[in-house]
Amino acid sequence: MNNARKISTEPYKGVRDFYPEDMAIQNYIFSIMKKISESFGYSEYNASVLENADLYRAKSGEEIVNEQTYTFKDKGDRDVSLRPEMTPTVARMIAAKTRELPLPLRWYSIPNLFRYEKPQKGRLREHWQLNVDIFGVKSIDAEVELLQMASSIMRAFGVKDSNFEIRINNRKIINYILNELFQLSEESAHKVSRLLDKKEKVEAKDFEEGLRENLQDKTKEFLTLMNSKNFDEFVFGLPKSAQAHEGILEIKEVTEKLEKLGVTNVVFTQTLMRGFDYYTGLVFEVFDTKPENRRSVFGGGRYDDLMDIFDREKVPAVGFGMGDVVIKDMLETYGLLPMTKSPADLYVCVANKDARGYAEDLAQKLREKGLRVTIDLTNKKIGDQIKCADKNKIKKIVCIGQDEVKTGKIKVKNLLSGEEKEATEDTIIDLVNE
């Protein structure tokens, strides 16, 4: 083997290594996501990160797939992508078994997703994302359930209701405004949607200029509507005939139902668009209320047409996604991440070779009772063994020497308090769990 060129210890550009302390945080975040999803009766599914590139080309177009996803040719000349999002995958899986799967389906997954872009703070090339979807429910109750879940997840993380808000909008009313009220061409409507989506990220001047190119002399009227300060003002700004539009009624119903369920931090936001083209009804995003943090923690909505690309019957669907990086940053900001977990409940020091057999037996018995037990393998002096426990943040230790083997009396020491208590094989577990 040729070692002339030494290998870098850095991970690949834009992806993360998860050392045990990072992994513990990720596991904590995933465990809350799983617990709440399952408490609503959602089942976990998964798939490979590898997907046929065609799956994305159908909706996003060749160019976006080639530019923004990791796509390469395999030896069978197939175009393979690393999945950039989970929704096409779950749609594919359901389309494959439409006859066997009993609707409604409640599914969740926490896949890793890849996007090919310049790494920047919080937007890496690989991230994990909770995806929750309900398939087969036409009524707005599906949206209510998912928003209730989103709220439950935030609360389970310890985030106060005052620290986040749920912004909602409805594609149906936006489509009415663009296509019917302002009678824009398909192209102009698309451009204006994009502009609205970016409103908070661009200068007011550039925003207005962009609008003017598509709306000309109707720009002011459009701006007045889009700058409404709340839902009532927005509705009042619509023509009378549109004030009871399906999209408006849905927003009212969702807000009222959530309020009855104790979810009161819902804010109508007429500029909320969500980037993806496949949404067909209600869309929503959850934001940190701190103005410094402008990124959405959750995002989702209704997408009833996604089965089209598989030539299957329509299946109504509502779903949301929540990224691991954004929520981790938010929990960090609010001091809500848990303390690092110690790798073991007890460290067994071994005073000499003759005591090892007994010590190993003891360790195994305690493991079988449910303790996490590390036994010393350094064979160093007792003082150094204790240092080793300490460095690994293991709080409690026992030392096994000839005395302990003979008498069966074992002292459990707490390295934080310095306190020592005598135990027998049978009572150690109680002292460790204290």
Add this chain to the structure above:
Amino acid sequence: MNNARKISTEPYKGVRDFYPEDMAIQNYIFSIMKKISESFGYSEYNASVLENADLYRAKSGEEIVNEQTYTFKDKGDRDVSLRPEMTPTVARMIAAKTRELPLPLRWYSIPNLFRYEKPQKGRLREHWQLNVDIFGVKSIDAEVELLQMASSIMRAFGVKDSNFEIRINNRKIINYILNELFQLSEESAHKVSRLLDKKEKVEAKDFEEGLRENLQDKTKEFLTLMNSKNFDEFVFGLPKSAQAHEGILEIKEVTEKLEKLGVTNVVFTQTLMRGFDYYTGLVFEVFDTKPENRRSVFGGGRYDDLMDIFDREKVPAVGFGMGDVVIKDMLETYGLLPMTKSPADLYVCVANKDARGYAEDLAQKLREKGLRVTIDLTNKKIGDQIKCADKNKIKKIVCIGQDEVKTGKIKVKNLLSGEEKEATEDTIIDLVNE
């Protein structure tokens, strides 16, 4: 959007979709792996599936990396691989932080791994693998601990000791035999190693012929040694001066220590080689004792030289890997896979619109008490709602109508037994958990 060409619902070639019932099995397998690893004080880590291709080229050579791994060029002209194994990654992570990480380190991970080969039964292009490693322990006690863990994992799955065996060998003694005893050239030694590795998979005639090409007139002598029926016969076949070789003593010590720990299904297997070039001492594999199933469930060994490629000081290391596909097949064969888990503990049927608010409140209260509760969103007739619970394998239901809202008396029905019991909001949880 152009839907003229409909998209396939198949996953990419050689990878799996995990529908909820598949995911439940994988989660079960992973939970046992995690539980036992953590009971020994091992900490979980992870990394991205994407790695710089150089990481594998250093040890395996350009050709193997290009032929057997998924490797492609990114837009920055970097060669990127989908990791084919986890050991180079964990070695890289440790090399990056040698000064901060307190040795010994006990780490585990359950990564997905990719290999570019023809899909065949049980050998897919993507699989998951438990990787357990201990770094920084020179003594054979590290091997003992890992083999004890391997045995604990098999037992935790419910596999009887008589249904699996732990085969062990030692690279040190094999190297002595090839290089010193039979004085083979480096090339011949390598070829003979490969032959031994494949002994059980090739015809005896081809095996012997392959040996003869490298060992010529010493073939018979070599075969006698390699056909020894047990460890004692094997040792007896060595020259007197080699009967206390370090490699021999280690095998004795490991076997004896494991026996004291109650692990008695250890079998010395002189032809066991393990494919990877980086092993330096004890090697081991766990096999199903059913002769029909010739694939190893676990495999691992000592690899003390892996840090070399990073220009770091040597760190002694022992590790093993256990694939999800092989263990799943084995558990299936022995009838040890658990029953499919129901997605919820309780299904709440809603008799009419006016009862929905109360029903949703109730569902949420029960979730907060720890139950997994699905509420009906179909708004179908009660009979159809119950069918929906049944199709989803949810055993217990309640139906909320005006009577229940008024009286607070709620009947919990068991769909399997047909039994109904009356409860109040507060006692439902006990009846569901019964």
